[in-house]
Every structure is written in C-alpha cells, then in structure tokens.
Amino acid sequence: MREKSFIMTSKRFTGSVLFKFGLNGFLTLFKIEADLDERQHQFTLKYIPKHISHIAELAKLSETIKVEEVPVDLSFGHFWKTYGNYAGKKKRCEALWEQLNDAERSKCLNYITIYKSHKSKDGTALAYPETYINNRVWEN
Structure with a gap:
C-alpha cells in the first residue's frame, strides 16, 4: 500500500478537509482548511x-x-502533462494554476479524463489549458 490523501468538500461550507493515510492505512494527518460552523466542526x-x-x-x-x-x-x-493540449500561453496557465488551492487542483486533475471523453464523443476540440482552468470546467 502507498500513502494516500483524500479531500472532503461540501456545498454547505467553503474550503476542504484533508485526510492523509500512511503506508499501513492509518490516519497520519488531518487538516481542516474550511470555514465550518460549530455543528459542522463537531x-x-x-x-x-x-x-x-x-x-x-x-x-x-x-x-x-x-x-x-x-x-x-x-x-x-503534472497538470500540463496530463492535460496534453500544449496550446496557449504556458506561463499564464501556470499563474492561474498557482491561484488554485489543493482541493481545486485535485478536482481539476480528476476531471481531465472525463472532460477529454466528453470532447471526443461530441467531436469538439479541447479548450486551451488556461481556458480550462480559467472557466473552471470541472465545476460545470
């Protein structure tokens, strides 16, 4: 087993909660990076x-x-390589990437495969990487 991390998000709070597990599968890190009310915190x-x-x-x-x-x-x-469409302005795209938090980066990366699949089915081209990030395609 390798180390794994998970992010918990919800429509009812902003931010995320990070859980990191070690090689033995047990929790090694728990980090609240969210604005939780008392009930959500408990x-x-x-x-x-x-x-x-x-x-x-x-x-x-x-x-x-x-x-x-x-x-x-x-x-x-990793994003640039995974996305694979090397068009557009790489430096501008990187600046947009740096503005994302880890939860957003994770969602962005996880959605690339789904996005590419949709694009291949409907026959339309992939957006430039900076457009993908700027339009927050993974949230649509």
Whole structure:
C-alpha cells in the first residue's frame, strides 16, 4: 500500500478537509482548511476516519459531503502533462494554476479524463489549458 490523501468538500461550507493515510492505512494527518460552523466542526471531529477503510463510510453520512482522492502530484507540471493540449500561453496557465488551492487542483486533475471523453464523443476540440482552468470546467 502507498500513502494516500483524500479531500472532503461540501456545498454547505467553503474550503476542504484533508485526510492523509500512511503506508499501513492509518490516519497520519488531518487538516481542516474550511470555514465550518460549530455543528459542522463537531460532525467532522466525530467522524474522522482513523483508517483508510473508513473513507467510503464518511461520504455516505451526508448527501452534501463529497470525498475525493487527491492525486499524488498536484504540481503544474503534472497538470500540463496530463492535460496534453500544449496550446496557449504556458506561463499564464501556470499563474492561474498557482491561484488554485489543493482541493481545486485535485478536482481539476480528476476531471481531465472525463472532460477529454466528453470532447471526443461530441467531436469538439479541447479548450486551451488556461481556458480550462480559467472557466473552471470541472465545476460545470
């Protein structure tokens, strides 16, 4: 097993909660990077997944909770290579990437495969990478 990280987000709060698990599957880091009210904070503390096997249960506790695995590499270089459309202004795209937080970067990277699949089915071209980020395509 390798180390894995997950980000929990919700429509009911801004920001994210990070859970990082070590090689043995146990929680090694828990970080709240969200604006939670008291009830949400208590909920989060009560249901902290102590083992990676509990992650799936966390997402089922509320209809508004979304839990996604964080890609290991959230660097701009990884995004640029994964996106694969090397058109446009790379430096401007990198500046837009740097404005994203880790939760946004994770969602952005996770959505690329889905986006490419949609584009191949409808026969339209991929947006320039900077347009993909600037228009926040993964949220549409």
